[in-house]
Amino acid sequence: MSYGTREMTTVTVFRYDPALDQEPRYEKYEVPFEPNESIVGVLDYIRAHYDSTFSFRYSCRTGCCMICTYRLNGKTVVTCRTKMQKDMVIEPVNKDRVMKDLMVNMDR
């Protein structure tokens, strides 16, 4: 965690609302860079500070349920157990199953 002026970084997030958007888009958000923060914490930050309509799945935040698994810079990670980095790109694992933003249909 930084002191004084917070160091910021840009995170790029996959967004798509079938009710509004013709096709998916990528939004950029400026968030504080805090080395101890998890990626799911960053997604929380975006929802709380930028856009309350942003939807993503998370549940236990303790690495047990795994439903906060997304792609970080193309690589699949459990985001509650993965530290944030600078210049992250966050996308759903399977874009074909997206219901809204990072929320995918998980019915099997």
Place this chain on the structure above:
Amino acid sequence: MLTENIPQVSTDVLIIGTEAAGAKAALEIAKAGYKALVVTKSVAGKSGVTVQAVATYNAALGPDDSPELHLMDTLKGGKYLNNQAMAELFTREAPNVVHELEAEGCKFARQQGHPERYDLYHYPGHSQARGAYTYPGGTTGRQLMSTMIRALKKHEQIKIQNDVMIIDILTNQERTVGALGVDLKTGGFILFAARAVILTTGGAMQIFSNNAAAREATGDGYAMAYRLGLPLVDMEFCQFFPYNVVAPKTLYAQQTVCQLCQNFGAQLLNYKGERFMVKYDPVNMERGTRDIVSRGIFIEIKEGRGTKNGGVYMDVSFLPKNVLENWIADNHPGWDFGGVKMLDEGIDLREEAIEIAPLAHFYLGGIQINTRCETGIAGLFAAGEVCGGSHGANRLGGNALPEVQVFGKIAGNMAVEYLKAGGADGGSFDESVVLAREQQVKEMMGRDQGISPLVLRNRIQEAMFEVSLIKDEASVKKALGQIESMREDLTKLVVKTPRGSYNLELLDAFEDEFMLDVAEMHLRGALLRTESRGAHYRLDYQEKDDQNWLKNIIVQKKNGRMNFTTTPVVFDKVGWEGLK
């Protein structure tokens, strides 16, 4: 019919909650040839707290153990407040349920060279080793759920529906006829017509900001039952687990570090580096009982001597390096704590301390049921953490999974019995319930300005944090005042997400409403209980008062008001003389 535009689904039994209790109930119903529809507001097998159960499944399986000993430990652990009939039932049935899980393919650890003997973990508070667990360590809840989901999918009679949040149980003349939900896939309402309903919605640890629970644990079942006028018991009791990692966030709520305190005498230090337990338990220090250690940590944090991540330091750096390294090698090879390598996260316990804090872990109170899982409304059953009674004022480690599965099984069987006797015919219900919800959503989505459901959530959690581990009359009254004024905020909520697929804000809004009900029950119950016992601690009444408080507090909605009564504990399985 005014609600005819709402999609309607019919089933024999609707089960609200898909995890350890709900899944078990569904299996019993399908085996009897009836249809079960199991719904979750998240994803089946991955929602709620079952998958978070890193510890054990307690049952009297050891050669020197018996259900009677298990019961005795459970009652003592519960500080005598347990519903003894419920505790007796789950401790007696626990071994059978372990065997049933094994028959479905769940593999519990055996002793090396003795495949007929379980390898059992010995928890504090238990007189015997009775904690059955799965390999690899820390996966008991997850393996249980993957076994259950596999078992559910074998039955054509069972349907699982993800992404549905139930917001009202529908009744007709004191008989359950179904439920109203929000289908998060469409953003619209969905009606379930059912001949019986089973509530397995779990606890309400989310009412506190300092919680370790899944986001689903918002007390939906408590609030829905309360609104139907059903009695709830012991709602002032929520258990906190003392040793949870709070930083880095990638190790958040990691609990196995507790062994460092229990086995290696880890020292707890506040932000100033003071070994503060000397103030709270000068004799036992960090090896004091969990409740005393939890309160000590909480006071340090609240009085501003915690770390900036909201914890205190746990230090084992004074140990010879090889002592720690050998423990790590045996228990966390590669410094792996649940898939996260602690060294990679920048924490080297040989050199530095880790930050920990007590977090809400298990809700002890809940819907008052009998040993048939009946709630008081025909056709409405409840099982699992949503019920109160089994654990009294404090739950022993490893006792949650057997309790919720034993009662899940009973609830399933009792629903079957009810259907065989006729059940409900899926009859009509009071449409005004549905119309009021439609109006509420219209208003939340129509407002230009107001309060975000997420903001309200945070306010509830922060108000409850203040009284989470330590209460007195003044602090509880203050929190109660805040909660009451937040009820007015419910009429100002704004949902900006347009109606459509996956509206997380709408989910938050309904959950906020439920959390406020639960928070109020918790606070008013705590105000009434003028003693300290188990998970409930009053600074102004620090002693356990067996003279006046071998009683359970019952909360029930009467004439639109939250009404409290007390009822003496019934010592029908083990007498008071045999316990104290």
